[in-house]
Amino acid sequence: MELDEGCGGAPAGLQAAVRTITPAGAEAVRQADREGLTLATGGSNSGYHGVTFCPNRKGSKKYQLRVMVGGRKVHLGWFATAEQVALFYARREAGRDTSDLTAPPPPPAPHSPAGAEAIRQAEREGLTLATSSSSNSGYKGVFYDPKRRRTSKYQLQVRVGGKQTSLGWFATAEQAALFYARREAGRDTSDLTAPPPPPAPHSPAGAEAIRQAEREGLTLATSSSSNSGYKCVTYCPKRKGSQKYELKVSVGGKMVRLGLFATAEQAALFYARRQAGRDTS
Numbered sequence: 001m002e003l004d005e006g007c008g009g010a011p012a013g014l015q016a017a018v019r020t021i022t023p024a025g026a027e028a029v030r031q032a033d034r035e036g037l038t039l040a041t042g043g044s045n046s047g048y049h050g051v052t053f054c055p056n057r058k059g060s061k062k063y064q065l066r067v068m069v070g071g072r073k074v075h076l077g078w079f080a081t082a083e084q085v086a087l088f089y090a091r092r093e094a095g096r097d098t099s100d101l102t103a104p105p106p107p108p109a110p111h112s113p114a115g116a117e118a119i120r121q122a123e124r125e126g127l128t129l130a131t132s133s134s135s136n137s138g139y140k141g142v143f144y145d146p147k148r149r150r151t152s153k154y155q156l157q158v159r160v161g162g163k164q165t166s167l168g169w170f171a172t173a174e175q176a177a178l179f180y181a182r183r184e185a186g187r188d189t190s191d192l193t194a195p196p197p198p199p200a201p202h203s204p205a206g207a208e209a210i211r212q213a214e215r216e217g218l219t220l221a222t223s224s225s226s227n228s229g230y231k232c233v234t235y236c237p238k239r240k241g242s243q244k245y246e247l248k249v250s251v252g253g254k255m256v257r258l259g260l261f262a263t264a265e266q267a268a269l270f271y272a273r274r275q276a277g278r279d280t281s
Contacts, residue, residue, distance in 0.1 A: 020146040021083070023173060024138035027108040028083035032090060039086035040093075048086040060143060061134050065089055080136045107131050108138040110174055111237060113264065114229040117199040118174035122181060129177040130184075139177040142170075151234055152225045156180055171227040198222050199229040201265055209265035213272060220268040221275075230268040233261075247271055 021029075032039050042049030052064045061078035065085045068074070076092075079085040091098045107129055110116040122129050130140035137144045143155050152169035156176040159165070167183070170176040170192070179192045198220055201207040213220050221231035228235040234246045243260035247267040250256070258274070261267040273280045 022081055022136040022144050022146070023108045023111060024136050024144075025081035025083035027138060028081060028087045030109075032083075032087050035091075035096070037087070037090040037094060037096075039083065039090055046082040046085075048082050048089075050089055051082050051085045053082065059134075060136060067092075080132075080134050107177075108173070110172070112172055112227040112235050113199045113202055114227055114235075115172035115174035117229065118172060118178045122174075122178050125182075125187070127178070127181040127185060127187075129174065129181055137173040137176070139173050139180075141180050142173050142176040144173065150225070151227055158183075169225070171223075171225050198268075199264075201263070203263055206263035206265035209263060209269045213265075213269050216273075216278070218269070218272040218276060218278075220265065220272055228264040228267075230264050230271075232271055233264050233267040235264065249274075 029039065040049035041047055042051075044050070044052055046053045046063060050065055050067050052066065054062050054064055057078075059078075060080050063079045063082050063085045065076040065079065065088060066073045067076060067089070077085075077088070079088065088098050090096075107119070110119055119129065131138055132140040135142055137154055141156055141158050143157060145153050145155060148169075150169070152171050154170045154173045154176045156167040156170065156179060157164050158167060158180070167179065168176075170179065175192060179189050181187075182189045182192075198210070201210060210220065222229055223231040226233055228245060232247055232249050234248065236244050236246055239246075239260075242262050245261045245264045245267045247258040247261065247270060248255045249258060249271070259267070259270065261270065270280050
């Protein structure tokens, strides 16, 4: 297959095997399911029919859609994720409307309690989280970096004086989008870089852990760099079993796991007791 600029690199199938699906990509897959469409797979380096991954291309849109029209390959556009391109192609083949894949899309579903809380906070403040089909997070100016070795994998970038400038890293796409929305509205953003208020508990056990901390005179340390909303507590949605919240602390320069918990609040209570020299048994 003839490739445009930046489309060299991994052979067909290899890139698809190692590619990490992004939140925006996952939302495109779910949207296809809702519409009863099948995303056509193929022998391209993206894993999808007609979709080519161009890793050397500048910008966030690295997936190209090309189809055969009248015996010639015709370029239909660039997209931020392979799944968005495949959805565009599936809709086109079915004669469906494709305009929402080139216009700002609806926001993806939040993947963590902290992300959901950021959406609710935006609603309370009367702000709209700007979406984008050219961002792999689904939000304008917010880019997901799955290879970054930290819990803050979402970078907010804006153009200042003709140059792309990083405004920081965040644990969730929604927190970064809320920061951006506040900045555009001239609002205060300090609470998204300082320790935020704790997210609302999502279970009776979590609420009880908060009450227990209050009874013991302890404060559950929050963090804007943690996807759980609590310091040192990481939410692991893909982990099997009911204990999806991992508590890790730095000991002697190394990260040490202190346990897995059913709720973020229970992990945060364990951490607070440990910091206060209390019994954690």
